Amino acid sequence: MDEKLRSGPVGAPPDFAEAFREHFAPVYRFIARRVGADLAEDLAAEAFATAYRRRVAFDPARGSLRSWLFGIAANLVREHWRDEQQLLELDARLAPVGTGSFADDADSRVVAAALAPRIAGALAALNAEQRDVLLLHAWAGLSHEEIAAALGIANGTARSRLSRARAALRAGLGDFDFTRWTFKEADHA
Amino acid sequence: MPDEIDLLRAFRADTPGPDDAAWERARAAVALAEGAVTPEPGSRRPRRPAGIRRFRRPRAARGRVILAAAVVIVVGAAAGILATVLPPPSLNAPVTTAWQPARPLPAGSKGVTAPPGAWRLMSYLVPAGWQENTAGPEPGWLTCPSAATCYVEGDNATSASGPADMNSLYVSGDGAQTWSVLPVPGGVTFTSALACASVTDCAAGGLYYGHQPVYLSTATGGHSWTVRPLPADVGQIMTFSCVTATTCRGLSSLTGAPISQGFATMFAGLRFFATTDGGRNFSVTPYPADAAIQSVACPTASHCVAIGVYSHFNAKDGPDLDHGVLLTSDDGGLTWQRRAWPTGYGPGWQPEVTCTDASHCAMIGFVERNGTEGNQVGYSSGKDAVQYTVIGFSADGGQTWTRTSTFPRSMPYPSIDALTCPTTTTCYAAGGDLIAQHIGNTYNAESSVVAVTSNAGRSWQRVTFAVPAKVPGGMQGDSFMNIGQIDCPQVNACVAIGVSDQGSTSTPIYTNHG
Numbered sequence: 001m002d003e004k005l006r007s008g009p010v011g012a013p014p015d016f017a018e019a020f021r022e023h024f025a026p027v028y029r030f031i032a033r034r035v036g037a038d039l040a041e042d043l044a045a046e047a048f049a050t051a052y053r054r055r056v057a058f059d060p061a062r063g064s065l066r067s068w069l070f071g072i073a074a075n076l077v078r079e080h081w082r083d084e085q086q087l088l089e090l091d092a093r094l095a096p097v098g099t100g101s102f103a104d105d106a107d108s109r110v111v112a113a114a115l116a117p118r119i120a121g122a123l124a125a126l127n128a129e130q131r132d133v134l135l136l137h138a139w140a141g142l143s144h145e146e147i148a149a150a151l152g153i154a155n156g157t158a159r160s161r162l163s164r165a166r167a168a169l170r171a172g173l174g175d176f177d178f179t180r181w182t183f184k185e186a187d188h189a
Numbered sequence: 190m191p192d193e194i195d196l197l198r199a200f201r202a203d204t205p206g207p208d209d210a211a212w213e214r215a216r217a218a219v220a221l222a223e224g225a226v227t228p229e230p231g232s233r234r235p236r237r238p239a240g241i242r243r244f245r246r247p248r249a250a251r252g253r254v255i256l257a258a259a260v261v262i263v264v265g266a267a268a269g270i271l272a273t274v275l276p277p278p279s280l281n282a283p284v285t286t287a288w289q290p291a292r293p294l295p296a297g298s299k300g301v302t303a304p305p306g307a308w309r310l311m312s313y314l315v316p317a318g319w320q321e322n323t324a325g326p327e328p329g330w331l332t333c334p335s336a337a338t339c340y341v342e343g344d345n346a347t348s349a350s351g352p353a354d355m356n357s358l359y360v361s362g363d364g365a366q367t368w369s370v371l372p373v374p375g376g377v378t379f380t381s382a383l384a385c386a387s388v389t390d391c392a393a394g395g396l397y398y399g400h401q402p403v404y405l406s407t408a409t410g411g412h413s414w415t416v417r418p419l420p421a422d423v424g425q426i427m428t429f430s431c432v433t434a435t436t437c438r439g440l441s442s443l444t445g446a447p448i449s450q451g452f453a454t455m456f457a458g459l460r461f462f463a464t465t466d467g468g469r470n471f472s473v474t475p476y477p478a479d480a481a482i483q484s485v486a487c488p489t490a491s492h493c494v495a496i497g498v499y500s501h502f503n504a505k506d507g508p509d510l511d512h513g514v515l516l517t518s519d520d521g522g523l524t525w526q527r528r529a530w531p532t533g534y535g536p537g538w539q540p541e542v543t544c545t546d547a548s549h550c551a552m553i554g555f556v557e558r559n560g561t562e563g564n565q566v567g568y569s570s571g572k573d574a575v576q577y578t579v580i581g582f583s584a585d586g587g588q589t590w591t592r593t594s595t596f597p598r599s600m601p602y603p604s605i606d607a608l609t610c611p612t613t614t615t616c617y618a619a620g621g622d623l624i625a626q627h628i629g630n631t632y633n634a635e636s637s638v639v640a641v642t643s644n645a646g647r648s649w650q651r652v653t654f655a656v657p658a659k660v661p662g663g664m665q666g667d668s669f670m671n672i673g674q675i676d677c678p679q680v681n682a683c684v685a686i687g688v689s690d691q692g693s694t695s696t697p698i699y700t701n702h703g
Contacts, residue, residue, distance in 0.1 A: 016219070020215070020216075020219065024207065024212065024215055025206045025207055028206060028207040028211060028215075029204055029205075029206050029207070032204050032205075032207075033201045033204045037204075037205070040207075040211070041207075041210065041211045041214055042214075044207065044211060044215055045211075045214045045215040045217070045218035045219075046218060048215050048218065048219050049215075049218040049219050049221065049222040050222075052219045052222040053222045111196060111199070112196045112197075112199030112200045112202070113199075115196060115200075116200060119196060119197065119200045120200075123197075125625070127635065127670060134197070135197075137194065138194050138197040138198050139197075139198070153507075154507030156507065156510075157507065160557065160576055164576075164623070166193060166194070167623065168623065168635075169193050169197065170193045171623075171625060172625075173193065173196075
């Protein structure tokens, strides 16, 4: 599947069309989660137009087609860092849904909804490099190696950057106790 | 137990996928791209200083995009035709520009009020209204030949993916309080910081119309310039220093290319160059084949210290940041002696060495190890998760080194970008650290930090300075997360510049100038 851009005549439209069908939706959704649907329409289209123009540069030996496409998307999103920042800061100003404790088996979506302003604030506090690796990992599902290939950085750099980003995100969530899945201030209530 | 990644996966998880319009728009974009031409790779780009991040383009309305795209296609096609007919201009002989006055800039936003002599945010170098064009310029390389005089080369880049067009020059004659714009020869972009032997005698490396390496020199404090084409074996000047107005040494690169994909702060094939006649003639000395030297300091005409990484490495993993190469020279760089790399730290991804005299030198070292380390901002865990910088000192001309004491506890994971030593015992280190801060409604996970030692690294103090109560107009909060450049011609006359994105309209300036 990852060889599609190179199978047959280099970058022949039928192969690209298949890759487009498979990867457009997840790439679009990755962009939309970061900058909103309006801008995602433009950027996702631009990402695949860029991929088509640069298809001969794709090298399966350096990483999967999926990571290559997400790398193009991440680069485009980075150029719209301000839009992403504004969206996060807007979310960060929303009133929290709740700050109580959650059952051990609580759906992470419920907890994420309660913590949404904090998560948005913590993401807004990251620099562009940290945010890229974190969201490529969490939202695009890329491994360290795939992130390294997507961003053109060394594996070790991807690992350490992700580690720092996770630490910063965790710090941004402040008083949420991950070991007990509850807010620390709930103990004092 | 779920962790922060699980929470993040659930955040905005209800974002819908593409609708029919999005699919259709993408299909149309790909169809249009079928006629596009893939640009040739390999064009050389000037080095981007540590003080600059990439530029972010503001979003334009879609109608404007279509109109602009049409204009770009027409202009691009015309430019392409012209480019094939007319090669870019080249210099065959030195050119000297006429003296031009500096253009004063209107007073900009003032920083945080504090007593003279205390570390403080002084002002913003390019506040709104100062910029040369709508996209900048913004601060880049900083050089302060005296307590009063500082130069900053600025960036006019308008594209996030394009080169850092370092073709603006600012000067301050009052300790970074006010700034003026100096003339830059037409077609020239800087590839190095200014190297100044005095307040008025400075030189720099550059590219002429983006392709021809040149050597620029001024004896008038930047009001007029002599531009000389560089010999082919010198290549593109990346960094250098001048002990007199005519004697300069440093590093040049034949390609200007990064050492490895993803390591934009290191360059491949750097070689030692020297001129003793103000750029008329050059000598070039390659380093040993296994040494990818990245920083050199020449405090006297004869003595030099060079550091870097090993040139042989796995392309996938990048250079070995934990084991470095250390060389010294006592004949002005003609020959080099290999020295043992200090124990306890590596060169990291921004190796830098500085020397105050033939004996006293300091370098930025890098520590990384597997494990988990926590502090007030959270934790880091995994392979090479614990990373921070240290400062090494030498009192024997760079032959042997001692690791400095660690930075204060208030700087748990420093990432030092710049180091300057106004005396043999006093050094300032500047960069960023994982210290959370609020600026107005903006929450930053990192903070700018400056540390000072007055006893050659036996102890360090973190200097403190206030940041604005809210982010000034035209800036982003992340402008206060890092410091990329610092220069201290005297102990109590330092200037430091925050890191901004390419195209930012403003960048903070910090100083302890009395």
